[in-house]
Amino acid sequence: MFRFEEPTYLYLLLLLPLLAAFYLYSNFRRRKAIRKFGDPVLMAQLMPDVSKYRPDVKFWLVFAAIGLFAVLLARPQFGSKLETVKRQGVEVMIALDISNSMLAQDVQPSRLEKAKRLVAQLVDRMENDKVGMIVFAGDAFTQLPITSDYISAKMFLESINPSLISKQGTAIGAAINLATRSFTPQEGVGRSVIVITDGENHEGGAVEAAKAAAEKGIQVNVLGVGMPDGAPIPVEGTNDFRRDREGNVVVTRLNEQMCQEIAQAGDGIYVRVDNSNAAQKAITQEINKMAKADVETQVYTEFNEQFQAVAWIILLLLLAEMLILERKNPLFRNIHLFKKEERYDDEK
Structure with missing residues (x-):
């Protein structure tokens, strides 16, 4: 059996859609500002160390940590003990x-x-x-x-x-x-x-x-x-x-x-x-x-506190967010895992 001892704190989860909407809107404004300076492809070549995906990964890690923190405050309980x-x-x-x-x-x-x-x-x-x-x-x-x-x-x-x-x-x-x-x-x-x-x-x-x-x-x-x-x-x-x-x-x-x-x-x-x-x-x-x-x-006691597991997950998410840099690592700059290799056919 599972329950929350303080379910009122789960209302904090209602803030998450607002936070996601604000982040997506700020990304839209940022891309719009970049297009004013020139072609986005050309701008990306001028900024080779700027990662396109890492800021998003960092945000969603913090986003998940905030959501789990609300769950932590609600005190999840499961199992039993004497x-x-x-x-x-x-x-x-x-x-x-x-x-x-x-x-x-x-x-x-x-x-x-x-x-x-x-x-x-x-x-x-x-x-x-x-x-x-x-x-x-x-x-x-x-x-x-x-x-x-x-x-x-x-x-x-x-x-x-x-x-x-x-x-x-x-x-x-x-x-x-x-x-x-x-x-x-x-x-x-x-x-x-x-x-x-x-x-x-x-x-x-x-x-x-x-x-x-x-x-x-x-x-x-x-x-x-x-x-x-x-x-x-x-x-x-x-x-x-x-x-x-x-x-x-x-x-x-x-x-x-x-x-x-x-x-x-x-x-x-x-x-x-x-x-x-x-x-x-x-x-x-x-x-x-x-x-x-x-x-x-x-x-x-029908319900036993289970907040420790949630706290460990939050800690791991925050550590991952801190270790991920917004800029590309120079050592891996030339590695493209998801880019198709271009082939040229010299034969006419």
Whole structure:
């Protein structure tokens, strides 16, 4: 893949046609002035050391060098490389509830979509931190291992939906345990698990998992999505709602008590996610309070600078222009590579 990091400088190439037009016009004026003094063939014989082609060669060499200099300023990039950089930050594992209850629309546009937008905002505000992602319903699995590649994090986030896990339920404890095992072994870095859920825990063990994480120095924060009054769960592709075995519409409610207990056991905070940005600001402030440490990170750089090759070509062109003299070399005056030999036939 190839690109220019600073493509604005390529507009300098628009000056090249003007430069060429000016040079051709000056040549025309020069030839016109020579014709005023006499026949051009005779004038050429009177000036045997003046080269007809060398000035043109010198100009076009400089012309090419100027064009390549504009390309150089635009910073051509090609290929890829892997860099090791040191960053000072924290590690955050996001555990996102994708059970069917997260489709409820008591928070607009839905609990799940609101949660995904909140995660995207959190990632956008990260600079030197590492982030990973776990999704859970009746079971939990890693959607994205902990990384500093924020572009990949947002890409994976877009693909999240309840169909990723066939087993329904809300296994918050399993998600916290998986997140606890997902951090790097680096010492001295702040670690946080952010659980985003409506709190309808059907599997148990969530409070115990949060407490175990806190004992390892991992903070567990909980963002509760939804409203205590609850809302029905829409059936995708229809205008109907999910119903129980008796045919009654199922109403899912935010279990704030459960969310608060998990956050308290995990030495973290609980924040309700509503239709404002208050939750995102609160959790960002909490992350910023955590201890930050230097972390060595392998960063994949998709584009690698290629200006060195262009610079060498420019240097060679300019050296060639300097070495070419405008006058003919006396040593080669009588050598005519492109002139046909004249033959005279003495026979009548």
